[in-house]
Amino acid sequence: MQLAVNIVVLASIYALIACGYVLIYRVSRVLNLAHGELMMLGAYMVLATASLFNGHPVIALAAAILLSLLVGVLVYVFLMRKMTGEMVLAAILTTVALGILIRGLVVLIWSAQQQYPAQALGVPNPSLVLFGGARVSMWSAVLVGTTVIVYAALFAFLRFGRWGMRMRAAGQNPLLAAQRGINLHGVYALAWSLSTLTGALAGILMALDSGVTGGMPVIGLKAFPAALVGGLDSLVGALAGSLIIAAAEVLLIYYVDPLLSDVVPFLVLIAMLIVRPWGLFGTREELDRV
Amino acid sequence: MSLLEVEKIEVVYKRVITAVQGVTLSVGPKQIVAILGTNGAGKTTTLRAISGFLGLDDARITEGAISFAGRRIENAPPHDIAARGIVLVPERDKVFPNLTVAENLAVPVSRASGAERRRQDEQIYRLFPRLAELRQRIGGLLSGGERQMLAIAGALMCRPSLLLVDELSLGLAPVVVQDLTRRLLAVRDELGIAILLVEQSAAAALTIADYAYVMENGRIVLDGDREKLKSHQDVQEFYLGQAGGERRSYRAVKQYRRSRRWYG
């Protein structure tokens, strides 16, 4: 039973991170490999806002989340906007470089030690007991709930919202979208800000649960196969992929070898690339966009 | 007072290749104007220059001016030009393939909202009743003619005052082309939009165009209203396929002799 709970929690973490990859890829065909670092940045920002709004944890959290939205927009406007229209590989490498830059900056500003936003905010993290004797920490449970809400909201927005439809349109045929009056830069900036928002939510909730350190982006990188296995432009796929990979990881760690934890997502990824490169639910596009 | 004035524009690709030279044309309000010519004549380049999409191919308007409703628009960004009321129906990739027909028509941006937008929806569905039946069909699964209808309808949702249509008849059966040209006429009559049509099929274009220009090698060699062009000897021979008298080999007509006839 504990295993099942662990799987659900891990799957929620991966899913919340993976939807960030999917959002940006679906709308602008760019793979944002800085997502893990942006997620970490969100978590660190809680530390900053915690000291700013001492004694008001809700305001501090809200401020950190809003700041992340802003960071997403800024990253697009000042960096990625210059790379639209360039080779996709160049854009991806730019995100990698951005990630490296953020890693360095984070250590310079906040130091490399493990820190605990929950303590900084003064919020507790009790362990809840579920049926079957399984335990889960409160913030992990909040994370699972957040993932559900975020996915529901994103589904509704992309499917029924007018700007959600426009984002999908821009992803399919950017030229035509521009010709129909859709401001591509606006749509891309929106995608980046939403992606950074969901990433920051994941980062903040994880940090509240178990602290924040410079090693956080690794989880972001592990969530990336979840997005790919499900299909890089499919939200449903991200959910499915996260479940599969989380299940594989938890079970293999428990029954086989704990060291496997970091490599399992990539093993599943390799298997998927062999069998069905475009993922479970992805659109089968030409696979040669470089 | 004409709606669109193109004055002596010159379009250069990659700084060295001149694709269009000294082209002057104008489109009046509610007028249907056609640009005829064979492949490589520069028709699509002219259309791209008007709608602002040259930057993608490393091309620029190096001379001349384009004015729309009195404002200069050459080298303006594409969404700006779309906002002013010039919308393009492109030759390829003209619909969103993974969206339904209804979504395709909901996506274009126009200043209308709410009730006004719904009224527009109904008007478009009246002009293209086939689309009303196909509301939930995915765009990529439409037939050629239906796709062209959806492309035009999508463009109309932006409430343009000038519609640019690139190669309406490409890849479509003549019956379908006939139907589409009739609908374009209805669009002009009901919505009061001016239409600039780029066409390889002169026959199709000349059924609805009020005025037409013929382009060759980047220049305009002939222009006139529908009757003048239909009865012009060279248009008949080279664009309408009606050779008078015995069949002459193309080699028999040298370029310089032809140009004398164009300018005569």
Place this chain on the structure above:
Amino acid sequence: MFRPVPRASGYFRTGYGQDLALVQTRAERIGLAIFVVILAGFPFVASPFALDLACQVFLASVGALSLMLLTGYAGQISLGHAGLIAAGAFTTGILAREIHAPFWITLPASAVTGIVLGFVFGLPSLRLRGLYLAVSTLALHFVVIYLGGEYETKRGFSTGILVEPPSLAGFKLSGGRFWYFVLLAAAALSLLICINLLRSRSGRAFRAVHARETVAEALGISIAGTKLLAFVISSAMTSVAGCLFAYYRGFVSVEAFDLFLSIQYVAMIIIGGMGSLLGALLGAAFVTLFPYAIEALLHLLPNADKLAGDIFAVNYASFGVVMILFLVFEPLGLVGIWHRLQNYFLLWPFRYRPLAGARK
């Protein structure tokens, strides 16, 4: 302006011998000779620190050249380069520790590991391209690292494997100058291999497959064979670089071969300039010397001690910035800058080369 140094211009070769020669004009030959003399004399006048830097640059060049071959010429994106270096290093370390193998066994063994891994890394390229290929190489990199980590823990080398310096007939081969010449030879050999490979039929096949696969196939080039060949040759070279790395450092551990190392190699070929061997060399030099330059720069700043403790972070951040700057402003890399400089002087007062057959 000024009389430019005569270099080969136009095609004046009249025999196959001339066609194969690497340098054409007498001025080029003299230049090359001077360069060789400088390289040979360097270790005798330089400090040990500078010697170490040069060695690192040479070592990096081998890896950069192999990656340039794979990504710059054959167009197969690989983000798993560090995994291949690790494979070579671990082969050397494992063989040296387990069976005390001498270097003339570990070196070829590393090459063999490289060949085998080249097949493995190259198989996805038969089905995937672009982004998905890059992702598959990334995944394989992590698998290799995992295997290395497994070995370390299972055999008790949790901090890493110590590798003895290579010995020949009882003499321990080590020392700054020795390694300088060995690594210089390795880099020069790699460069020669690359140059000749690219001038050969296989090299042309690489370029063809990179440009347009369908056309290459129509011309009778085996796509699968070419891609696998590119991967195998590149991986073999990289593994050998890993072997040299193991001996030079004397120490092999998984942490040294993280994703950042892969990114550094990709940065080398991008900053250097894709599609150019000179770019690989320039990029290797730039990225290798960069952290030292940053450190030197740091000491010039007033509040240096505060930042000196976080030297890694400063390196990371500045590396990220430089990489972004190159990607956004100079996608053609250092070679691009060099060519622009050349063109400015050679073409002055014109600004652009004329296009053949431009219309009037």
